[in-house]
Amino acid sequence: MHLDLNLLTALDALLEEGSVAGAAERLHVTPPAMSRTLGRIRRATGDQILVRTGRSMTATPHAVALHARVHELVHQAQVLLSPDRSVDLATLERTFTLRWHDALTVAYAPALLTAVRAQAPGVRLRFLPEASSDTHELRRGEVDLEAGAGVPQLPEIRHELVGEGRLVVAVRAEHPLTTGELTAQRYAAAEHVTVSRRGRLVDPIDDVLAEAGLRREVVVASPTVAAALQLVRLSDLVVTLPEVTNLVDFGLVALPLPLAVPAIPIRLAWHQRYDGDPGHAWLRDQARAVLGGQEALVSPSRR
Numbered sequence: 001m002h003l004d005l006n007l008l009t010a011l012d013a014l015l016e017e018g019s020v021a022g023a024a025e026r027l028h029v030t031p032p033a034m035s036r037t038l039g040r041i042r043r044a045t046g047d048q049i050l051v052r053t054g055r056s057m058t059a060t061p062h063a064v065a066l067h068a069r070v071h072e073l074v075h076q077a078q079v080l081l082s083p084d085r086s087v088d089l090a091t092l093e094r095t096f097t098l099r100w101h102d103a104l105t106v107a108y109a110p111a112l113l114t115a116v117r118a119q120a121p122g123v124r125l126r127f128l129p130e131a132s133s134d135t136h137e138l139r140r141g142e143v144d145l146e147a148g149a150g151v152p153q154l155p156e157i158r159h160e161l162v163g164e165g166r167l168v169v170a171v172r173a174e175h176p177l178t179t180g181e182l183t184a185q186r187y188a189a190a191e192h193v194t195v196s197r198r199g200r201l202v203d204p205i206d207d208v209l210a211e212a213g214l215r216r217e218v219v220v221a222s223p224t225v226a227a228a229l230q231l232v233r234l235s236d237l238v239v240t241l242p243e244v245t246n247l248v249d250f251g252l253v254a255l256p257l258p259l260a261v262p263a264i265p266i267r268l269a270w271h272q273r274y275d276g277d278p279g280h281a282w283l284r285d286q287a288r289a290v291l292g293g294q295e296a297l298v299s300p301s302r303r
Contacts, residue, residue: 005077007044010037012074014050015067016095019057026093068140072273075141087278093122096283099137101130101148102195104266104291106225107244112290116283123283129224130197138271144280145287146269159269162292167205167261168243168254172233177255184258188214193239194221195228205240208259266291 013023014034024034041049045066050057059067100109105127116123128143137143138157146152152159169187171177177186194203201218209216219237222228228239229250240257242264247254268287274280 004040004044007037007041008070008074008077010034011041011049011066012070014038014041015059015063015070018050018059020050068142072141075273075277087282089120089123089282091122092120092279094279095124095126096144096280097126097128097142098287099128099130099143099146102197102225103242103245104147107242107246108290112286115286115290119286120282138269141271141273144270144274145283147266147287147291148269149265149267151267152269156272157269158272158275159267160288161265162268162288163266164263165243165266166263167240167257168245169238169257170229170232170241170245170247170252170254171238172236173251173253175236175238175253177238178253182255182258184209184212184214187238187258188216190216190238191236192216192218193228193231193237194218195223195225195239195241196221197223199223205259205261208261212259 010023010027013026014020017023017026020034020038021031024031027034029037038049045062047062048060049063050059052058109125109127113125116125130148136154138146138152139154147162169177169182177190180186188209194201196203199221201221206216206218220231222231222239225241225245228241229245229247229252231237232239232252233250243254268284268291270280270284
C-alpha cells in the first residue's frame with residue numbers, strides 16, 4: 001500500500017485551523033487544492049475528518065483522537081529533516097499553544113505578543129485558559145508551553161523557575177480601606193471576591209487568616225481576573241491579586257496585603273521533546289524574558 005506522507009502535513013494543518021481555507025493559507029496552496037487533499041485524507045482514513053456545522057467545520061471524534069499524534073509526527077519529521085539547528089525567524093510560520101495562569105496572561109501576553117511579532121511576524125500565539133483539573137496536554141503535544149505556580153508531576157515535563165512576586169489588595173479608589181492603616185482585621189472584615197476557574201469561594205489566603213484567628217467573607221467567585229476587577233470597580237468588594245495586574249484601566253488602586261504570605265513562584269513548563277527544537281527554544285527565551293523582566297507572580301495555588 002502506497003502512503004503519501006504529505007497527507008500528514010495537510011491533516012495537521014486542517015486539524016489545527018479547523019477549516020479548508022485556513023489550512024490552504026497555512027500551506028500556501030489554493031483552497032480547491034486543499035479541498036481535494038481533504039478528500040484524499042477521507043479516503044485514506046475512512047473518516048470525514050471535518051464536517052460542516054453551519055458556516056464552520058467541526059472535527060469528527062476520530063479526527064480529535066488523531067490530532068495530538070498527527071501533530072507530534074509532523075513535528076518530529078520537521079526536526080529530523082531540518083538541515084541545521086538554527087531558525088530563520090523572519091520566515092518562521094508556526095502556531096504555538098500556551099496555557100498560562102489567567103493573571104499571567106492578563107499581565108504579560110501583550111508584551112510577549114509584541115516581542116514575538118517584532119521578530120517572527122509569521123508566528124501566531126494561541127492562549128488557552130487553565131483547565132479545571134490537571135491534564136496531560138503537554139505530554140500529548142496539545143500545549144507547547146505552560147506558565148503558572150505549580151510543579152509538574154510527570155517526569156518528562158521540563159520546568160524552570162523564571163520569577164516570583166507578591167500579592168496586593170485591589171479596591172476602587174474611593175473604597176473605605178484606602179483611608180487609614182489597612183490591618184489584617186480590616187482586611188478580613190471586608191467583603192471579598194476570589195478568582196477561581198473552579199468557582200471556589202476559598203483559597204490559601206483563608207488558611208493564613210485562620211492561623212491569625214480571622215475569617216473573611218467571600219461573597220462571589222469570578223472565573224477570570226478581568227471579571228473580578230469589573231466586580232470590584234462597581235462595588236466595595238476587594239480582591240487579592242498579583243501585583244503586576246493592570247489596575248489603572250479599571251480605576252482601581254493597590255493596597256499592601258497585611259498578611260505574611262510567601263513569595264509566589266512563576267514556572268515555565270514544556271515537554272522534553274522540545275528541548276532541541278530551535279523554534280520552541282526561541283519562544284521559551286521570549287517568555288522567560290517577559291515573565292522575568294520585572295517582579296511578577298501568580299495566585300497562591302492553581303485553583
